[in-house]
Amino acid sequence: MDADIVVIGASPAGMMAARNAALKGTNVILIDRKEAIGNPTHPANTFFKGMFDKTGETVDQSYVIKNLKGAHIVAPSGGEVVVQSPAYFLDRKKFDEYYAQQVRKAGVDLRTSTEALNVVRSEGVFSISTNEGTLKSKLVIISDGINSRIAGLMGMKPIKYPRDIAWSMEAEVEAPDLGEPDMFEYYVGNHAPGWKSTYSPCGGNRATLGVYVRRHGNDVSLFFDSWVERFKKMKGLDDISFISKSVGGDPIAAIPGEIISExxxxxxxxxxxxGIGYGMHAGQLCGDVAADAIVKGDVSARFLSEYRKRWNQEYRNEYYLGRIALETLRKMTDKEIDSIMQVFEGEDLSFIQGDPLVKAMRTGLFMLTKKPSSLLAYRAALRRK
Structure with a gap:
């Protein structure tokens, strides 16, 4: 064996899986096709502290470009709901390098410029074919991004609703004082079907603009171009300079499917x-169970199902309620979205605490008390669209 565990993909989740497994005494190799960690840079570069806290990690200011206070959720009519919650705009390259250093300190053999080509299991041993040769291990962890090629080659369907991936386009842009505000701005409505458009200030004259769209294919450039023109008009900008563009996808409403096998x-x-925080925590859960499986000498799907069990306990309700909410949003008209958003405008939302089910109940009761007719907008959930 080259290792007990081979992790494919140095995503935040992949690095956490590798680190946690190594810290529990297993021999781990982590491979990534990038020429260096953080190069090229991944477009996901923001998170909220509340979500990151799930990891048990401490935010290190060495990789933070800008500290923010929360977000404005903006309705089609322009009405806003303010969410106060510490958040961060990251230097994603430094963030990845920070955790790569932790991975190496834990004893993981981290190899870049190494692309997994295929994975075959024979007599309980995995052979991972790469451009640098073949690796053999007892267990494989896959973290090679949405629409995972390796999981597909192994006959797995780890995403339950792949057509509901929110495909995105994002650009770093520059204009006078564009990066000065201390809140994200998220715009919902039919200009970005199924999710949102974003404005993320990162200090000085720079910010990022993005769109996340579901069920309109993975080329969302027309939605992005329209959003940029709308943004310029809203902010009174004659022009903005583009520094870089990136494309990707967010599986926020796609739900985990088959995430374990033999x-x-x-x-x-x-x-x-x-999400970065939730993904990292999932990677930690994965790495812990993987190490336990190696120690027990049992890498069966039955033993590894403990990973799914732990994830379900932490996140299942939240993800499914989130999917229901985003599917309802996707089917709503702008007028219906405005109706719901008006209920929360100017309100202190700190009362919405607890687990996802409790939050949903408190939100529903609040809407029922303040404006019962607003609940009618949720009829959109029953529409076929």
């Missing part, structure tokens, strides 16, 4: 575990 585990975006 000797195989899938984590992070590959498993529809959306």
């Amino acid at each position: 000797g195989v585990m899938v984590t992070g975006g590959s498993a529809a575990q959306s």
Whole structure:
């Protein structure tokens, strides 16, 4: 064996899976096709502290470009709901390098410029074919991004609703004082079907603009171009300079599917575990169970199902309620979205605490008390669209 565990993909989830497994005494190799960690840079570069806290990690200011106070959720009519919650705009290259250093300190053999080509299991041993040769291991963890090629080659379907991936286009842009505000702005409505458009200030004259669209194919450039023109008009900008553009996908409403098999585990975006913080925590859960499996000498799907069990306990309700909410949003008219948003404008939302089910109940009761007719907008959930 070259290792007990081979992790494919140095995503935040993949790095956490590798680190946690190594810290529990297993021999781990982590491979990534990038020429260096953080190069090229991944477009996901923001998170909220509340979500990151799930990891048990401390935010290190060495990789933070700008500290923000929360977000404005903007309705089609322009009405706003303010969410106060510490958030961060990251230097994603430094963030990835920070955790790569932790991975190496844990004893992981981290290899870049190494692309997994195929994975075959024979007599309980995995052979991972790469451009640098073949690796052999007892267990494989897959974290190679949404629409995972390796999971597909192994006959797995780790994303339950792949057509509901929110495909995105994002650009770093520049204009006078564009990066000065201390809140994200998220715009919902039919200009970005199924999810949102974004404005993320990162200090000085720079910010990022993005769109996330579901069920309109993976080329969302027309939605992005329209959003840029709308943004310029709203902010009174004659022009903005483009520094870089990136495309990607967010599986926020796609739901984890088949994330374990005999000797195989899938984590992070590959498993529809959306978001940096939540993805990292899922990777930690994955790595812990993988190490336990090696120690016990049992990498069966039955033993590895503990990973799914732990993820379900932490996130299942939240992800399914989130999917219901986003599917309802996708089917709503702008007028219906405005109706719901007006209920929360100017309100202190700190009362919405607890687990996802409790939050949903408190939100529903609040709407029923303040404006019962607003609940009618949720009829959109029953529409076929």
